[in-house]
Amino acid sequence: MTKTRYSLPVRINYEDTDAGGVVYYANYLAYMERARNACLREMGFPLSELQRSQKLIFVVAEASLKYLMPARLDDLIEITLEVLGVKGASVSLSQQALRNNEVLVDSTIKLVTLNSDTFSPCRIPEKLRQSLEQHRIEYGGL
Amino acid sequence: MTKTRYSLPVRINYEDTDAGGVVYYANYLAYMERARNACLREMGFPLSELQRSQKLIFVVAEASLKYLMPARLDDLIEITLEVLGVKGASVSLSQQALRNNEVLVDSTIKLVTLNSDTFSPCRIPEKLRQSLEQHRIEYGGL
């Protein structure tokens, strides 16, 4: 049931922590982006290539985060990604930070695709859309 | 009507930008925190003092952001703060990033107050609560 879920391991370093001894809260947004980009790269669509060949860039339009438990120095956490929906020029994701399958941070991210020259909406190419659909979240037994 | 709104100027440096030529999206959460801490400091409650004398720390429980327009290198933006509500051990804020009164990023942040030793909820001291109430958002004429 979790085959559709992409997951990236992230090790917590000093650079990630703050004086509270835990990961600084803004850094989870950076981890979420790392996982998105790593997922796109594995699917054959690295960001730099999308921009070069198709003038397509992803821009975050909305982000909602719930902070449930803190990660700490040396922790090895997982950043997951599942697609909630793909439209013509936007995609919505569920992303989590997990430690031993415990949810530390739960987020929903909405991205829009823009033309890198005009910054107007840019339709998601069909091949990319199909690849994203492979990570669409599955709802069990409902 | 905006007397209750706290505002902190923030200058955009290279460190804040990304290869898209705009402020990296996670950095707005850091700016929001800068404004919160500067506001607390001006009200006479610097974070380091709250922790030392009262073992009280603020922890972000929830954050929601809408990204409307990007900020760029050398921009001078404003980060605002208004209190939506204060409860026993939590406070909800509306925070915005503005450039010439245009909203770039709109956010709602929920913070909880914890005891820095036990990490259990810690009641907001009465004086701090009263100071926070001075920044409670005003609804015009409704």
Add this chain to the structure above:
Amino acid sequence: MTKTRYSLPVRINYEDTDAGGVVYYANYLAYMERARNACLREMGFPLSELQRSQKLIFVVAEASLKYLMPARLDDLIEITLEVLGVKGASVSLSQQALRNNEVLVDSTIKLVTLNSDTFSPCRIPEKLRQSLEQHRIEYGGL
């Protein structure tokens, strides 16, 4: 004797600290850059304008830092800048992080000026060179 020295106040926030309770060591390089850009802006040469009108960008070629004392949460520190020398397409600076006139970090930074299109060396315009010379370090009693 210190009239030539440019100084920028920097407040330490949670985002700046690490789990050691002090400012993360890489962040001082960001503060040094903030002071350089603020100094250029006050002299009438904001970075974004230099790039737009003259295709000139500053790039750090060398940086040396000595970490003497740590800065902590809520500290108000000063980042200073003095010019050690200006050549055709490079400038060397002495930059320090100070707290109550105590040196926390002592650094020497060498910047080169490049054409933003070709990335080849770009001669520092005469007016900018003269402005930089106003911050040339003074040696007492020699």
Add this chain to the structure above:
Amino acid sequence: MTKTRYSLPVRINYEDTDAGGVVYYANYLAYMERARNACLREMGFPLSELQRSQKLIFVVAEASLKYLMPARLDDLIEITLEVLGVKGASVSLSQQALRNNEVLVDSTIKLVTLNSDTFSPCRIPEKLRQSLEQHRIEYGGL
């Protein structure tokens, strides 16, 4: 001849870049730290464990960097580490950022070991010193 050299792969993300389209110069210090900590972890001395069991922390005393070539979005670079020397309570390292064996950034870092309670120098434990010696730089043909 390079068996002694530790190396950590680092992927460049948007969070790492600046408006110049390249990695922000301060971030290399963060990468250098990632490689140091990963190396210590692989040798059986994770930072968090050293602090917990021996009250030992590493603090950077000096850092010198030469920036030769920039890294860009999506680049996969390598951060290397070789030990230049180990003393009672300090260790000097040569660290580089490489892309396809081309040196992007060349650095020398001096770390001191402190007691995390007293912040006074703390002798490097013999087992840790021996492990560090395994990464001592080799000089060819001498």
